[in-house]
Amino acid sequence: MLSIQRRHFLVAMGGAGAAASLRPFAPAPARAQEDQALPEDFAWKDADSMIVHTELTLETERDAIGTSGVTSKDVLYIRNNLPKPGEDIVAAPDAWEVSIEGVNEPRSLTVGELKQMGVETVSSVLQCSGNGRGFFEHDASGSQWRTGAAGNLLWSGVPVRAVAEALGGVAEGRNFMTSTGGEDLPEGVDPKEVVIERSVPIGHAMEHAILAWEMNGEPVPLAHGGPLRTVIPGYYGINNVKYTKRVAFTEEESDASIMRTSYRVRPVSVSGAPDQPSMWEMKVKSWITRPLADVQSGRVLIYGVAFGGINALDRVEVSTDGGENWQEARPLGPDLGRFAWRPFVLAADLEPGTYTVTSRATDTEGRVQEEVTEPNHRGYDYSGWRVLAVDVTVV
Missing domain, CATH: 3.90.420.10 (Oxidoreductase, molybdopterin-binding domain)
Known part of the structure; x- marks a missing residue:
């Protein structure tokens, strides 16, 4: 399987249509x-x-x-x-x-x-x-x-x-x-x-x-x-x-x-069946945990967590402009192993304004966190970095 x-x-x-049907930033x-x-x-x-x-x-x-x-x-x-x-x-x-x-x-x-x-x-x-x-x-x-x-x-x-x-x-x-x-x-x-x-x-x-x-x-x-x-x-x-x-x-x-029949990845409105992929291996994934609201301008610390799923995590990047540009974040704490997540932080100098902040992880096999997750009937594991983004207002 x-x-x-x-x-x-x-x-x-198809893929492009599915992506367009999603909110750009939730x-x-x-x-x-x-x-x-x-x-x-x-x-x-x-x-x-x-x-x-x-x-x-x-x-x-x-x-x-x-x-x-x-x-x-x-x-x-x-x-x-x-x-x-x-x-x-x-x-x-x-x-x-x-x-x-x-x-x-x-x-x-x-x-x-x-x-x-x-x-x-x-x-x-x-x-x-x-x-x-x-x-x-x-x-x-x-x-x-x-x-x-x-x-x-x-x-x-x-x-x-x-x-x-x-x-x-x-x-x-x-x-x-x-x-x-x-x-x-x-x-x-x-x-x-x-x-x-x-x-x-x-x-x-x-x-x-x-x-x-x-x-x-x-x-x-x-x-x-x-x-x-x-x-x-x-x-x-x-x-x-x-x-x-x-x-x-x-x-x-x-x-x-x-x-x-349960926990099977299948198209929307299609019944579950044993020949469909089972929810086994996790995907590479990350998301921002802080800040989620207004912050003061100047040096802003952006935190999150990232993991490689079935593989070890290699690196995680952070964008403050909705994915146009990326900076590599710094991992925090000890490496707890292949299957653990790793908290991360990026220090960014931000002037007043609204920023769309998101993160993107890569595992040791070169798999990069997807930009958009294709719809599946049961709504399993949304991992797309675009919709996992948060809007942060700097005052």
């Missing part, structure tokens, strides 16, 4: 209202940094991302396809069991047993597939995320390859690693229509995937998939299955609806 970076869909009049989302209440389950989040979409979806305010490179759990976005399980599953996290299948010695293991098999820490961007949906013009269904359905985390857990090796190795003929979540499924519905079960290519999984029990040095919170979460660095969030209760090495992709 082709990766989404190598296959694009055109609608209506305004930054308004800050949350002061009386906006967080859902009870997520009341521990920083209310001033969150936008509430639904009881199950919270977005991080665009200017709430700091410069350390690691996203605090207090401001990390929330996205759940199903209600989260009860708090009891994180009361004794080491007792949580996960079934390992498609190996030569299949068995169930507790988190406590997994901790004896090895540990690695990886810094990886966690990004909802729909991040940027609010920038598309065709009113795709789902939460109208702008830039805030993403964060960068430190995950610690056992490498999947170490688990497979401890259980006699992967059985022959297996092409995918399939993870199943432990949410309670509603009664009276075909489980395959609602279960969170995602398959990813086995090569990437065996090299990079971990079963994580820590996030940013603490036990993975229930809200973010604890006590055990599958982490697939470089892949969209849907593949990072929460409450992992089953990991299977399989010949075929899962036949669950969320794999078979």
